[in-house]
Amino acid sequence: MIYTITLNPAIDYVVKMDSFEQGGINRSEYDYKEAGGKGINVSRVLHQFGQSSTALGFVGGFTGKFITDSLTELKIPYDFVQLQQDTRINIKIKTETDETEVNGLSPAIGEAEYQALLAKLKQLKEGDIVVLAGSLPHSLSKTVYRQMVSLLNEQGAIAVLDTSGTPLKEAIQASPVFIKPNHHELADLFDEEVRDDYDIVQLAKRLHQDYGINHVLVSMAKAGAIYVGDSGVFKLLAPKGKAVHSVGAGDSAVAGFICKWYETTDARKAAAYAIAAGSATAFSKTLCTKAETDVLLQQVEVIDLSRR
Ligand SMILES: Nc1ncnc2c1ncn2[C@@H]1O[C@H](COP(=O)(O)OP(=O)(O)O)[C@@H](O)[C@H]1O
Numbered sequence: 001m002i003y004t005i006t007l008n009p010a011i012d013y014v015v016k017m018d019s020f021e022q023g024g025i026n027r028s029e030y031d032y033k034e035a036g037g038k039g040i041n042v043s044r045v046l047h048q049f050g051q052s053s054t055a056l057g058f059v060g061g062f063t064g065k066f067i068t069d070s071l072t073e074l075k076i077p078y079d080f081v082q083l084q085q086d087t088r089i090n091i092k093i094k095t096e097t098d099e100t101e102v103n104g105l106s107p108a109i110g111e112a113e114y115q116a117l118l119a120k121l122k123q124l125k126e127g128d129i130v131v132l133a134g135s136l137p138h139s140l141s142k143t144v145y146r147q148m149v150s151l152l153n154e155q156g157a158i159a160v161l162d163t164s165g166t167p168l169k170e171a172i173q174a175s176p177v178f179i180k181p182n183h184h185e186l187a188d189l190f191d192e193e194v195r196d197d198y199d200i201v202q203l204a205k206r207l208h209q210d211y212g213i214n215h216v217l218v219s220m221a222k223a224g225a226i227y228v229g230d231s232g233v234f235k236l237l238a239p240k241g242k243a244v245h246s247v248g249a250g251d252s253a254v255a256g257f258i259c260k261w262y263e264t265t266d267a268r269k270a271a272a273y274a275i276a277a278g279s280a281t282a283f284s285k286t287l288c289t290k291a292e293t294d295v296l297l298q299q300v301e302v303i304d305l306s307r308r
């Protein structure tokens with residue numbers, strides 16, 4: 001079974017306008033609201049790919065109800081811990097030239113609520129794939145992903161991690177099986193400059209060899225990604241196209257990897273599918289479909305970098 005854990009979900013309120021005037025009255029050309037947050041997006045894309053997953057995490061208030069209603073409508077199973085406070089709202093302002101994000105403040109999580117989530121994690125079984133994704137609510141310790149990865153490893157479950165900053169720095173100590181930092185997050189992790197592919201490969205190799213992470217996929221937006229792991233070292237060039245809305249591209253890449261890897265256990269195929277899914281989302285108004293991803297997969301070029 002596949003599970004996604006979103007500790008800090010959000011309603012993504014996406015607003016499109018020609019241009020954004022700071023300090024002025026702006027009116028949207030169109031807008032919409034979606035159930036978001038990294039793990040939830042992974043579940044939504046897996047669902048598009050015909051792969052079932054259960055969404056876990058915390059939701060609360062009317063915004064939390066919006067999320068559970070959306071997942072019910074999409075027929076995506078969930079089992080969230082209910083909070084007293086409202087789930088946050090993240091605003092995504094999209095103009096012709098750029099994207100501005102205002103991510104809301106997380107609701108408070110009490111000890112009893114955290115323990116209720118841990119109890120659900122303790123039920124997970126050997127071979128389950130568990131995606132831990134997104135930022136941490138402010139009331140949780142920065143070490144919770146590290147604790148969760150350790151717990152999952154002990155249970156024989158497969159921990160997949162997509163986060164940044166201190167929670168990422170902590171969690172890599174517990175050796176998740178797969179991580180997908182983007183190149184900025186990788187540079188922050190080691191507090192080193194990343195100037196070119198060579199630098200990325202060296203840092204990703206440290207994650208693979210020194211931290212025992214089996215698969216490291218470093219995404220680089222329109223430049224594609226670099227994979228370093230049990231299946232070698234290679235670069236994946238992203239398909240060319242017009243970026244329409246890149247929110248969720250990283251989550252789609254995680255979903256693409258897991259989906260193909262679950263089906264084939266072939267990390268090279270999984271990485272190619274990850275890039276196709278990420279680009280398919282970047283090229284559309286919302287998250288990618290399977291048909292869009294399958295078309296773009298033909299355009300993903302894989303370059304072997306094993307000698308680097
Ligand atoms: N402008 C773009 N053009 C083509 N592909 C893109 C673009 N932006 C993102 N992608 C695809 O989505 C993947 C993840 O995007 P990225 O921005 O690196 O992730 P994150 O959202 O986690 O920072 C990339 O590896 C690439 O395949």
Ligand SMILES: O=P(O)(O)OC[C@H]1O[C@](O)(COP(=O)(O)O)[C@@H](O)[C@@H]1O
Pocket residue numbers: 008010011012036037038039041090103133134135136246247248249250251252
């Ligand atoms: O938990 P964080 O880091 O604040 O990120 C949450 C935001 O990231 C998203 O999951 C999109 O992430 P990506 O663009 O990295 O794929 C949004 O749905 C959500 O608003």
